[in-house]
Amino acid sequence: MFRFEQVTYKDIIDIREMTIPSGLTALVGPSGSGKTTLLRLMNKLVTPSYGIIYYRGMDISEIPSVEHRRKVMMLSQNPILFPGNIRENLNAGFHFQKKEAPKDQKLMEMLQQVQLQKDLDGPVESLSGGEKQRLVLARVCLLDPEVYLLDEPSAALDDASEDAIVSMLSRYTKEKGKSAVMITHARSVAEKYCDEIIELKKEVNHG
Amino acid sequence: MGSTSANDIIVLGIDQIMLAYAFALVVLFIVMMRGIKREKEILISSIRMTVQLILTGYILTYILENPNPWVTGVVILLMEIFAIGTIFKKFKGKLSIGLKVAICISMAGGTLTCLLYFLLVVIRINPWYDPQYFIPIAGMFVGNTMTAVALGVKALVEGMTTQKSLVEEALILGATPRAATASIIDSTFDSAIMPTMNTMIGMGIVFLPGMMTGQILSGTAPTTAVTYQLAVMLGILGAVALSVIIMLQLGYRSFFNDRDQLRVQG
Numbered sequence: 001m002f003r004f005e006q007v008t009y010k011d012i013i014d015i016r017e018m019t020i021p022s023g024l025t026a027l028v029g030p031s032g033s034g035k036t037t038l039l040r041l042m043n044k045l046v047t048p049s050y051g052i053i054y055y056r057g058m059d060i061s062e063i064p065s066v067e068h069r070r071k072v073m074m075l076s077q078n079p080i081l082f083p084g085n086i087r088e089n090l091n092a093g094f095h096f097q098k099k100e101a102p103k104d105q106k107l108m109e110m111l112q113q114v115q116l117q118k119d120l121d122g123p124v125e126s127l128s129g130g131e132k133q134r135l136v137l138a139r140v141c142l143l144d145p146e147v148y149l150l151d152e153p154s155a156a157l158d159d160a161s162e163d164a165i166v167s168m169l170s171r172y173t174k175e176k177g178k179s180a181v182m183i184t185h186a187r188s189v190a191e192k193y194c195d196e197i198i199e200l201k202k203e204v205n206h207g
Numbered sequence: 208m209g210s211t212s213a214n215d216i217i218v219l220g221i222d223q224i225m226l227a228y229a230f231a232l233v234v235l236f237i238v239m240m241r242g243i244k245r246e247k248e249i250l251i252s253s254i255r256m257t258v259q260l261i262l263t264g265y266i267l268t269y270i271l272e273n274p275n276p277w278v279t280g281v282v283i284l285l286m287e288i289f290a291i292g293t294i295f296k297k298f299k300g301k302l303s304i305g306l307k308v309a310i311c312i313s314m315a316g317g318t319l320t321c322l323l324y325f326l327l328v329v330i331r332i333n334p335w336y337d338p339q340y341f342i343p344i345a346g347m348f349v350g351n352t353m354t355a356v357a358l359g360v361k362a363l364v365e366g367m368t369t370q371k372s373l374v375e376e377a378l379i380l381g382a383t384p385r386a387a388t389a390s391i392i393d394s395t396f397d398s399a400i401m402p403t404m405n406t407m408i409g410m411g412i413v414f415l416p417g418m419m420t421g422q423i424l425s426g427t428a429p430t431t432a433v434t435y436q437l438a439v440m441l442g443i444l445g446a447v448a449l450s451v452i453i454m455l456q457l458g459y460r461s462f463f464n465d466r467d468q469l470r471v472q473g
Binding site for chain 2 (some may be wrong): 043044045046047061064065066068069073074075076077080082092093095096097098138140143
């Protein structure tokens with residue numbers, strides 16, 4: 001699905017060759033090994049200093065960035081919420097893409113999927129870290145991209161919720177025929193649910 | 208002693224001007240007595256103002272007596288350069304090239320368009336470069352626009368800095384740079400144009416505008432002075448709004464590269 005050829009980014013990333021297949025892929029490695037940067041490169045939030053990244057055979061530098069980001073969507077590690085209530089935050093992607101927002105019914109279903117029992121009119125400021133993370137996950141899922149780039153989607157969750165969320169993601173992407181690349185620190189979760197595990201090493205070429 | 212001209216305006220003599228300076232000296236004395244360490248600033252700004260105004264008086268006399276399209280053009284150009292330079296100085300080191308270009312184009316574009324419309328279509332001056340109208344009105348347009356654009360640039364830079372993570376999150380959610388910065392652009396427009404709006408609201412009640420006061424002092428009928436003030440104020444509003452819109456339109460883009468990624472600042 002993604003192929004990296006001679007890709008470097010500053011002195012953070014140096015990949016001679018790497019392929020990320022479709023399906024659910026886990027990205028593991030010590031902090032500072034460039035996992036987040038890798039997702040940002042795949043999302044076209046940043047451009048490699050050198051080298052080419054292919055998405056489904058196309059050089060992503062040839063694809064308009066906004067169009068690419070709508071297909072290959074990233075979920076940041078720190079949940080970032082916009083001023084407003086839960087509904088407005090769930091609809092934020094539709095608002096930014098100038099698309100019609102989904103009905104409340106659909107929003108509620110999505111909140112249930114991520115196990116967040118909250119009122120749509122409720123404020124977002126009072127949510128806990130874990131709740132915020134589930135809210136932004138729901139926000140990305142609603143947009144229904146082809147590929148999910150997930151930066152530690154379960155970082156603020158306890159082990160049980162983490163397992164539940166990742167298993168939900170695994171089911172969700174398989175059911176809908178989507179792919180996901182997920183950064184995780186929990187190797188056990190990665191081994192349990194992911195089709196492929198890629199390990200990044202610090203300052204070492206890999207592929 | 209002052210004498211009275213044909214227009215019933217009291218012409219100030221040297222002795223009267225000296226009395227005004229004597230008043231400034233009293234202020235200076237009070238400031239020094241109170242131990243406020245600003246006597247140097249008061250002195251320098253008073254002297255600077257004196258020199259500048261005397262020079263301007265002579266230069267304007269010359270220009271008004273010898274109308275010439277080139278001279279009028281050069282004066283307007285100098286005003287624009289001075290205004291743009293003032294904005295640049297205010298944000299030393301904080302402006303990207305793109306933002307500087309945006310400031311130049313917006314200042315010149317906004318003020319000149321409105322200036323030509325108001326002078327040639329509304330007031331209909333003849334000849335078109337008549338410095339008696341062109342220069343003072345241009346001064347008011349450029350001065351007000353400079354303040355507004357400076358406020359706008361400040362709000363834009365601050366907004367893009369403090370809300371960087373929100374802008375990036377919007378990009379992640381598939382926003383175009385324009386959509387990602389829409390709320391910053393709207394609030395920047397508000398804060399840039401607010402002083403002009405407040406001036407318009409207070410005008411005639413809270414204070415008498417400078418130009419109108421000047422015209423009334425020089426013997427123009429208040430009703431005539433009011434029509435000028437209205438025309439000029441609407442022109443200022445237009446120049447301010449147009450310049451700020453151009454600045455925002457070009458300026459927000461300078462925070463992104465051609466791959467719709469946020470530029471690394473600094």
